[in-house]
Amino acid sequence: MTAGSFATGERAKRITEEPQIIEVPEHPSVIELHAYLERIRGDREMPDRADINPSEIARLLPNMIIAEAVNGGEDFRVRLFGTKLVELLGEERTGKLLSEFAEEGGAFSSDNPEAVQRRWLFVTQKAFFGRKPVFLKVPFAASGRLYLIGHCVSVPLTAGGTEPAQTLGGMFVTRADPA
Template identity: 35%
Template structure:
């Protein structure tokens, strides 16, 4: 699997996830141990996948993400936080992770929030407790400095 990631910390998270999955399509949530990656935690988030209807519930939202966005999303689903058009844009990347059980990376701006001046690189990685169904997504976002 080839994936283009520019930010060094996202490359490190991807390599960690890849080691933990081994021969499987995705590791389980229990395979991801925060003790292994403490220096990455402030930029990491974990979402639980709700399948019917499809939504994503934030279970962990790192402190750097809280600071950057100006609020903590922990415990909330995207559909209860954002308007429908924003949810649809966010869901596109997350749905791809779930449907393909594969990583997604992108460069984005935070136009979906009131922080449209923020630009970031995003990495979304599938987690599967049964080895078949993606039931969580671990991801990270790192702010890109203006060019």
């Protein structure tokens, strides 16, 4: 695959490294999504799912995931998995548990499915239990060559109360700088 392969519709085949947690978002769309969630959060500890107005963030929806906590955050069931995420990862994940990711022949099935599940659970649980946003970068590579960087955010959401019940995430990709 070449550096532009995602733009032509080919899918990422594997992740070469663990995600890198960063202090502040770097991608403009992650910054925009975080600013929106901060605005609707107001003076509460976390934003509430009911306060999200999809029309206000329609441009970002294809890159978003909403996951609902199962067993107190032991796992999460995906309620929304954006179309750009499906295209990038090669697997429709709406309705699945994070612990089921990459088990049915998705783009990362040749990668270690348990590693894929651990990555998603780690980031989601870090936001959920930490009760604050988590920002990260995720490298994608093929044939030993880094070609995309996923810029991500995971934010805990309440559902009518004060305790986290869901998470909202976003992933936006850029081409990796040639080395």
